[in-house]
Amino acid sequence: MVMKKYLTVGAVLAAAVAVFLFFFVDWEARAVKKHLRSLAEEMAWSPGESQLTAVTRVKSVQDKLAESCQIDIPSYRIVQTVSQKDVPTYLTMGRNYYKELSVKFEDLKVESIQLPQARAVTTAAVRAFGADGQRNDEVLVLEFTLQKNEKQWEITAVKEVQVLEK
Amino acid sequence: MTGDLINKFFFPKITRQYLLRVVLVALAAFIIFKYVLIPFRVQGESMTPAYVTGSFNFCFALRYMFSKPAPPDVVTVRMAGRKIMLLKRVVATEGQTVEFKEGSLFVDGKKVEEPYLSGKSNWNHAPTVVKPGHVYVVGDNRSMPAESHVFGQTPVERIVGVPLW
Secondary structure (H helix, E strand, O other): OHHHHHHHHHHHHHHHHHHHHHHHOOHHHHHHHHHHHHHHHHOOEOOOOOHHHHHHHHHHHHHHEEEEEEEEEHHHOEEEEEEHHHHHHHHHHHHHHEEEEEEEEEEEEEEEEEOOEEEEEEEEEEEEEEOOOOEOOEEEEEEEEEEEEOOEEEEEEEEEEOOOEO | OHHHHHHHHHOOOOOHHHHHHHHHHHHHHHHHHHHHEEEEEOOOOOOOOOOOOOOEEEEEOOOOOOOOOOOOOEEEEEOOOOOOEEEEEEEEEOOOEEEEEOOEEEEOOEEOOOOOOOOOOOOOEEEEEOOOOEEEEEOOOOOOOHHHOOOEEEEHHHEEEEEOO
């Protein structure tokens, strides 16, 4: 009898959790955030990094971008359309320019999701050391446009938002 | 007697009243430090000598509930959110013209005395009219080149508050 009571309470709780997850958790927004956080994690390198890790990271960044991605980040003088196949070349150039780099996305917010498109905004804190060893940190607001393609989110555009306009 | 008090302080009786008090204190602390007094640490040299890197402060977010930012207020400007903010000084408001000539600040053509500055500056920046609903903010450290200093006009809605001290 007691066992049955516990089982009923357990089943009711499980059902309540399932209903909550189904109705109140935005799974698409979570997927978009996960995709972007993973991009930030992969956009990192350090002098002691192995060749294998470097190749894996580059491949991972490449997979997160769409076939063609419009990048508009004036702070880094990047205003161009980047093809997915050119990502390794650009990242190699970046690695030659900065001997160490890491990116952290703070205040990551999904502003809108209208399937198959999504728009997210974040503050990107870039911590970098130039080839000459000089620290070159930057903090910028980035707006991402993503497209869902075969159950996978892909970044189609990255735009820097001007917080202060000179 | 003192031992009894210490004992009571560190090992209180867990009553319903005590738990309610703990919840209320936690809730009040959450609201205060999330929306009213936002703690932050200064990183960077753009506001030296007034605010040096590594110093700790609180952003008083209710400062502009009934007024608008005006020179020479020091304000925090939010980026995508409030986790990372810019700390700058307001030098002009909407409709005013801002210009830098040989390191001196001119607002509406008049030279502005800035006692909070230290070090020499050689900034030159063409006259800019501040758009409606915007304020013009600059850091105090003008000894660095203007190209590497983040300044300019920003919408008033981006202003979160002022540092507490």
